[in-house]
Amino acid sequence: MSNRNPLDYSLNKPLIRGFNPINYLFKDLPLFLALLILLSFGLLMLFSASGQSTSMVSRQIIFILVGLVLLLSISHLKPRSYKNILMNSYWLGILLLIYVLINPASGYQTSRWIDLGFFSFQPSEIVRLILPLSIVAYLCRKEMVPKFQDWMITTFGALACSYLVYEQPDLGTSIIVLTSGLIPIFLAGLPLRIIISYFVVLSLTLPVIWTNFLYDYQKERVYTFIDPNADPLGTGWNIAQSQTAIGSGGLYGKGFLQGSQSQLDFIPESHSDFIFSVIGEELGLLGILFLFALYAFILWRVFRIGFYAETNFERLACCSLGFIFLLFILINVLMVIGIIPVVGVPLPLVSQGGTSIVVHLLAFGVILSTKKTQL
Amino acid sequence: MKFVQDLKRDEREIKSLKERSRIIFLFISIMFCIGLFKILQLSILDNTEYLDDSDKNRIIEMPIHPARGLIKLQDGLVVAENIVSKDLFIKTEFLDSAEKELDYLRTNIANDRKLTYSDVKNYKKDEKVLLLGNLSSAELAKFELSKEFMPHISLEISLRRYLPQKNLFSHVIGHLGRLSSEEKTYLPRFEYPLTSFLGKVGLEKVYEKELKGFPGLSLMEVDVYGKKIRELERNLPLTPKDITLSLNLKLQNIARTELANRKGAIIALDPNTGFIKAMVSSPDYNPNTLNGSEIGSSFEDYLREDSPFFNRAISGSYPPASTIKPFVGLLGLEEGVITEDTKIEDKGFFQLKEDGRRYRGWKEDGHGQVNLNKAIVESSDVYFYELSSQLTIDRISKFLSAFGFGKFTEIDLYSEAQSILPTRNWKLGNIGEPWFVGDTINIGIGQGYITSTPMQLLSSISAIATKGKIFKPKIVSKIGSEPLMPELLHEIKIKDQQHWNIIEKSMIKVIQSWNGTAHNLYTEGGVVIAGKTGTAQIKSLTDQDLTVREEYQEVRDNIEDRDHALFASYGPIPNPNIAVVVIVENGESGSAVAAPIAKKMIEAYQKITFIDEQ
Numbered sequence: 001m002s003n004r005n006p007l008d009y010s011l012n013k014p015l016i017r018g019f020n021p022i023n024y025l026f027k028d029l030p031l032f033l034a035l036l037i038l039l040s041f042g043l044l045m046l047f048s049a050s051g052q053s054t055s056m057v058s059r060q061i062i063f064i065l066v067g068l069v070l071l072l073s074i075s076h077l078k079p080r081s082y083k084n085i086l087m088n089s090y091w092l093g094i095l096l097l098i099y100v101l102i103n104p105a106s107g108y109q110t111s112r113w114i115d116l117g118f119f120s121f122q123p124s125e126i127v128r129l130i131l132p133l134s135i136v137a138y139l140c141r142k143e144m145v146p147k148f149q150d151w152m153i154t155t156f157g158a159l160a161c162s163y164l165v166y167e168q169p170d171l172g173t174s175i176i177v178l179t180s181g182l183i184p185i186f187l188a189g190l191p192l193r194i195i196i197s198y199f200v201v202l203s204l205t206l207p208v209i210w211t212n213f214l215y216d217y218q219k220e221r222v223y224t225f226i227d228p229n230a231d232p233l234g235t236g237w238n239i240a241q242s243q244t245a246i247g248s249g250g251l252y253g254k255g256f257l258q259g260s261q262s263q264l265d266f267i268p269e270s271h272s273d274f275i276f277s278v279i280g281e282e283l284g285l286l287g288i289l290f291l292f293a294l295y296a297f298i299l300w301r302v303f304r305i306g307f308y309a310e311t312n313f314e315r316l317a318c319c320s321l322g323f324i325f326l327l328f329i330l331i332n333v334l335m336v337i338g339i340i341p342v343v344g345v346p347l348p349l350v351s352q353g354g355t356s357i358v359v360h361l362l363a364f365g366v367i368l369s370t371k372k373t374q375l
Numbered sequence: 376m377k378f379v380q381d382l383k384r385d386e387r388e389i390k391s392l393k394e395r396s397r398i399i400f401l402f403i404s405i406m407f408c409i410g411l412f413k414i415l416q417l418s419i420l421d422n423t424e425y426l427d428d429s430d431k432n433r434i435i436e437m438p439i440h441p442a443r444g445l446i447k448l449q450d451g452l453v454v455a456e457n458i459v460s461k462d463l464f465i466k467t468e469f470l471d472s473a474e475k476e477l478d479y480l481r482t483n484i485a486n487d488r489k490l491t492y493s494d495v496k497n498y499k500k501d502e503k504v505l506l507l508g509n510l511s512s513a514e515l516a517k518f519e520l521s522k523e524f525m526p527h528i529s530l531e532i533s534l535r536r537y538l539p540q541k542n543l544f545s546h547v548i549g550h551l552g553r554l555s556s557e558e559k560t561y562l563p564r565f566e567y568p569l570t571s572f573l574g575k576v577g578l579e580k581v582y583e584k585e586l587k588g589f590p591g592l593s594l595m596e597v598d599v600y601g602k603k604i605r606e607l608e609r610n611l612p613l614t615p616k617d618i619t620l621s622l623n624l625k626l627q628n629i630a631r632t633e634l635a636n637r638k639g640a641i642i643a644l645d646p647n648t649g650f651i652k653a654m655v656s657s658p659d660y661n662p663n664t665l666n667g668s669e670i671g672s673s674f675e676d677y678l679r680e681d682s683p684f685f686n687r688a689i690s691g692s693y694p695p696a697s698t699i700k701p702f703v704g705l706l707g708l709e710e711g712v713i714t715e716d717t718k719i720e721d722k723g724f725f726q727l728k729e730d731g732r733r734y735r736g737w738k739e740d741g742h743g744q745v746n747l748n749k750a751i752v753e754s755s756d757v758y759f760y761e762l763s764s765q766l767t768i769d770r771i772s773k774f775l776s777a778f779g780f781g782k783f784t785e786i787d788l789y790s791e792a793q794s795i796l797p798t799r800n801w802k803l804g805n806i807g808e809p810w811f812v813g814d815t816i817n818i819g820i821g822q823g824y825i826t827s828t829p830m831q832l833l834s835s836i837s838a839i840a841t842k843g844k845i846f847k848p849k850i851v852s853k854i855g856s857e858p859l860m861p862e863l864l865h866e867i868k869i870k871d872q873q874h875w876n877i878i879e880k881s882m883i884k885v886i887q888s889w890n891g892t893a894h895n896l897y898t899e900g901g902v903v904i905a906g907k908t909g910t911a912q913i914k915s916l917t918d919q920d921l922t923v924r925e926e927y928q929e930v931r932d933n934i935e936d937r938d939h940a941l942f943a944s945y946g947p948i949p950n951p952n953i954a955v956v957v958i959v960e961n962g963e964s965g966s967a968v969a970a971p972i973a974k975k976m977i978e979a980y981q982k983i984t985f986i987d988e989q
Contacts, residue, residue: 187395189388244432247417247425260433264598281429285418303396312388319392323399330406337413 027075027368031301035349035364038294039064042275042350048257049271049278049352056271056352063354067361074365079314083137090134090157096123097164112168121355122344124165124173128328129359131161131177132184132320133366139188140313151194154185171218172343179327184320238268239338246280246288246337253284271352273344276336291350295329305371314370321363433598434607438565439591442534444615446548446578446586448624449852453539455548455579458668460535461510463518464503469527476525480506484517488670503570508667509535535668536572536579542659543627546686547620547788547850549577550662552674566590572666576684578618578850581787585854588615619853621650629979630655633972638960640687640829643976646837646945646954648861649846651786652980653955656687689784689791692826693958696909697754697892697965698943699775699821701839701878704747706774707762708874713747715877721745725760727812734760734816737910739922751881752891754908756820763819768810771818772798777867778835779845785864786830786848794831797824822912832943833956839882840905840945840954842875843867879905883948893942893970902978905951906944908965913938937961942969946977953980 026032043057043064050056074082096114100123104111112122135154139146158181166174186195210219245261248254257263259281262270270278279287299322306318325348332347334340346356417425446455463480465473481490490506506528510518518530536551538544551572554562559569566589567573573587574580591612596604630641634657643653660683663669677683685691707713723741725734736742736756742749750758763771776782781796795801799810802824817823827835830848838845847862869875882905885891892908914936916926930936940962945954955973962968 183399186399187392189391189395241432243417244425244428246414247421248429250418250422250426260596261429264433264596264604266429266432266599280414280418285414288414288418307389307393312385315389315392319396323396323403326403330403330410333414334406334410337410337417339410339413 025072027371028301028305031298031305031364031368034294034298034301035361038298038349041291041294042347044256045275045279045282045350046271046352048259048282049262049267049275051263051265052257059354060352060357063357064361067358070358071361071365071368074362075368075371077369079317079366079369080311083140083313086130086133087137087141088134089130090138093123093127093130093134093161094164097127097161099123101164101167112170112173119354122173124168124170124177125353125355126359127161127165127177128173128180128324129321129363131158131181132324133317135181136184136188136313136316136320139184140311140316146188148194151185151190154181155198158182158185166213169215169218170344171214172341172345176327176331176343176345180324183323183327184316187319187323188316238274238342241266241268242274242277242336243338245277249281249284249287251285253280253282253287256282258282272346273332273342273351274336275351276333276347279350295326299326302367305367308372309370310372318367318370321367325360325363433596435595435597435601436565437593437595438568439593439609439612440571441588441590441612441614443536444582444586444588445617447617447619448622449619450624452624454544454620454624455536455538457534458537459532460508460668461515461530461532462505462667463507463510463528464531465506465528466503470504473525473527476528477506479521479524480528483521484514503529509670536662536666537668538662538666540624540627541661541663541669543624543631543655544622545577545659545662545683546656546688547577547622547654548662549579550575550665551579552665575665576790577686577788578620580789582618582851582854585616585618589613616855618851620850621645621652621852622654622850623652623980623983625979625983626653626976627655629653629975630972631657631659633975634959637962638681638687639958639962640691641955641957641972641976642688642829642833643953643955643980644833644837644848646840646844646846646951649837649848649864650852650861651848651850652953653976654688654850656685656691658683660684686788686790687829687958687960689786689788689828689830691958692792692794692828693939693941694823694911695780695821695825695827695832696911696939696941697756697821698827698832698836698907698909698941699818699825700751700754700759701882701907702775702778702780702835703759703763703766703771703819704751704881705839705869705874705878706766706771707747708871708877709774709869710766710770712765713762715748716746718744718746719758719761721755721757723757725757725764725816727764727816729812732813734813735916735923736760737923739924747877748881748884749890751878751907752884752888754885754892759819760816763815764812766815766819768797768799768815768818771815772796775835777865778838779831779865780825780827780835782831784828784830784834784848787850791830792828794828795824795826821909822915829956829958832941833954836907836943836945836956837954838867839875839878840951842872843869879948882907882944893966895966896970896974902946902974902981903948904944904946904974904977905948906942906946906970906973908970909939909941909943910963910965911939911941931963934961938963940965940968942966942973944970944973944977947981952984953977 023029043060046060047057100114101111105113105115105120112124113120114123135157138154139150158178161181162174162178165177241261245259245267248261249259254260259278261267261281262278267274267277279291302322302325303319306315306322309315309318328345328348331340331343331345335342335345346353348360349357442457445453447453477490485507488507538548552575553572554567554569558573566587574583579586589612592610593606594608595606598604626643630653634641634655636658638657640656641653642651644651658681660677661669661671664671665674721736721741721743723736723739726732741757742753742755745755745758749755775796781794783791783793797814797818802808802810802814814823818825834845834848843866844863845865845867847864849859852859883903885906885908886893886896886904888894893906896904914930916923916930938961940959942957942965945951953976955976957969957972959968
């Protein structure tokens with residue numbers, strides 16, 4: 001790549017010469033196929049993790065189909081045509097977050113869910129993708145370099161979302177929301193002096209946050225993360241069980257549908273946040289490496305599209321989404337193997353969860369829409 | 376169409392984007408590598424440990440407890456079996472919160488029965504408390520119908536020890552009990568879970584190992600909720616052994632009926648083998664209520680009663696009284712101190728030359744001219760005062776020791792008391808006084824320091840029946856299918872075999888002679904029995920001014936000070952097949968109270984063996 005100038009169009013040969021309807025429909029066939037393989041792999045693992053529940057799998061298939069239709073529709077739009085919608089979607093996110101605080105779904109301890117009757121979802125899952133896109137759209141609303149107040153507005157926009165999520169209360173997700181807001185700001189070229197001042201402010205306020213803003217259970221989570229064996233049946237129990245699952249899987253795994261930890265319900269939330277440990281137990285290290293390879297291929301295609309996109313908005317949007325996708329994978333895996341505390345992040349495109357699937361496929365729709373036709 | 380400056384700006388922006396992307400990517404890569412190392416550590420380095428952990432999660436070991444071995448009699452009659460008991464339990468953690476359910480249980484099912492849980496305090500976590508044991512079929516039906524009102528109360532089915540004859544074998548078989556807190560600490564948890572029973576006394580304790588067997592093991596796969604999914608492996612338990620007793624049901628019944636709740640003990644054995652034919656101690660108890668197989672008195676209830684757990688047959692210590700006379704007489708013959716014809720004048724008392732103290736016989740006016748035969752038949756005390764004063768304690772204790780006095784009989788039961796056979800050293804060590812001739816004189820009539828357990832007295836008497844052979848007494852004749860052989864413990868050698876016959880003749884005469892102390896047993900042409908009565912004094916009568924009879928009249932007023940009635944016997948002559956010792960506490964008269972029971976036993980046994988031979 002290094003010896004190829006991206007602006008030297010003559011060198012960017014199209015992958016398929018002439019008009020190809022399939023290539024036209026799917027924009028980036030390798031990426032699309034990789035997504036399909038990942039989704040199918042996820043469905044298989046969900047079948048195993050859910051205790052071979054066909055109803056859960058068919059529900060997931062419906063969400064995948066809805067997501068794929070949205071993906072294909074969005075991928076054929078011109079990014080600039082929905083740039084303004086994206087920018088204003090920030091307010092939709094804020095509205096949802098406020099609504100869920102005022103009017104939370106009953107039956108949950110925390111106010112994170114909105115219940116639509118047939119289906120309930122967490123607005124924070126939507127905000128995780130709306131926020132970065134709206135920030136990118138805001139920063140690129142004019143053909144100009146962002147000014148100081150633009151950086152401030154976007155930063156405070158991200159902080160506002162993050163704070164609303166924190167109020168649910170959900171510390172883990174609020175940090176993730178903040179990060180997904182800061183990634184596009186950083187990519188867009190946040191000046192170094194502002195970055196440094198952010199760090200200064202953060203290091204000054206961190207002790208204040210620890211003593212005044214954290215709930216006891218949140219501190220406890222941090223403590224158990226430091227020493228997970230301290231209470232094997234309390235919060236650390238989940239981690240211990242998930243580590244046991246991955247560890248007992250070994251290199252080759254116990255075989256599909258053969259994992260005792262997952263089939264006998266020892267792994268908590270095995271169908272959603274902890275599906276990675278089911279993969280580790282049943283398919284072993286090889287299964288994990290296969291999954292990582294699949295993710296790596298997808299990300300390679302995403303950044304390839306991103307770096308060669310036509311406008312700065314498209315490049316930033318695509319790369320931001322790519323990094324957020326990567327960040328979610330990383331956070332989920334690190335949480336399942338016990339390196340970071342448990343936060344509610346599903347394994348992208350694999351874990352059960354309608355919102356997560358649809359939102360992620362929407363994001364891939366945005367990514368594909370930024371693809372330059374000649375590429 | 377792009378302008379050059381736009382292209383330049385694009386170029387700048389892409390460069391910046393790539394730079395910044397690299398920074399984020401570097402950061403994420405580091406985190407990712409940490410994750411990858413952790414995964415490698417989990418699944419490759421520590422793989423075996425985690426495999427172990429996951430197996431520990433899913434596999435639980437469940438012991439399979441075999442049903443306790445049966446206890447039978449030789450004719451196959453089962454005297455200790457296992458019955459199904461249906462009990463209601465509650466987990467301790469729900470005990471406080473489930474007051475409504477307990478009320479429901481109390482009013483609708485238990486009716487007048489008391490719930491057992493209030494008796495126990497200091498519950499431990501994760502334990503179950505018995506609420507109502509041994510549900511009747513009506514109670515069970517009521518519970519099944521109204522189960523939904525008592526969701527925390529669970530029905531459990533278990534095997535309980537049941538003795539069909541209830542009290543009859545209480546002291547022989549004994550009872551089971553829950554593990555004590557001490558037993559919980561050293562018994563292996565696998566064999567004895569916290570709620571299990573084990574033999575506490577009697578044969579249930581002695582043969583605990585044989586009766587218990589060894590639990591098998593079932594490896595069950597469970598899910599996280601403890602629900603059993605499937606059985607992975609099963610090792611069958613080691614089946615326990617059934618135990619066969621040498622006891623005879625009819626003799627047991629006669630003995631218990633005849634004692635009729637008076638304090639006392641009856642034991643019978645076959646002198647030629649040592650196998651016990653009957654062993655009854657009274658008062659007794661119903662082991663079933665302690666085994667949890669019948670509703671009734673609890674252990675605490677029994678403790679308030681008068682020593683029902685005390686097995687007088689092996690643990691009771693009594694003065695052998697006049698039953699010792701045949702042994703002392705035999706020693707006199709052996710030592711040449713007397714012959715069959717040696718006569719003394721019995722004037723009703725014996726006076727020591729040293730201190731001039733008078734030792735009175737039980738008969739005020741004396742028995743007149745007395746030889747050995749008459750002395751045994753009429754139970755002359757004065758004759759044996761005289762004889763023992765000449766024999767000296769050293770010779771007496773050495774000889775009596777050969778017959779088992781002062782020793783354990785080694786019967787296959789725990790808690791046998793050691794009888795006391797005093798010697799000079801014994802007195803010095805235990806009383807702190809030197810031996811006096813007066814002590815020897817008391818020993819001569821089986822009073823003073825000497826004590827016997829009924830079991831020991833029986834074993835000693837059987838040695839006369841067998842002319843010197845003492846077999847180890849045994850209650851169990853078979854363990855599993857393996858019969859236990861008679862074990863000759865000791866054979867007494869005497870100088871002249873004729874002396875056995877002299878003693879036996881006198882003991883027969885005790886019943887046959889018109890002047891015998893047990894002549895009331897005599898029936899023309901009946902079974903020939905050899906025996907010796909005994910009346911053991913509890914209060915020593917020493918008032919020199921009153922006669923024995925006058926003094927005893929005062930003592931009699933307190934029932935517990937009344938004399939014990941003893942009878943030691945065997946029969947039939949010439950080929951004895953059973954020896955019987957009867958002791959009735961405070962029964963006063965060996966001849967009137969104890970002897971008829973022994974006779975009944977011997978006669979009944981003859982009928983039994985006669986039928987068996989047919």
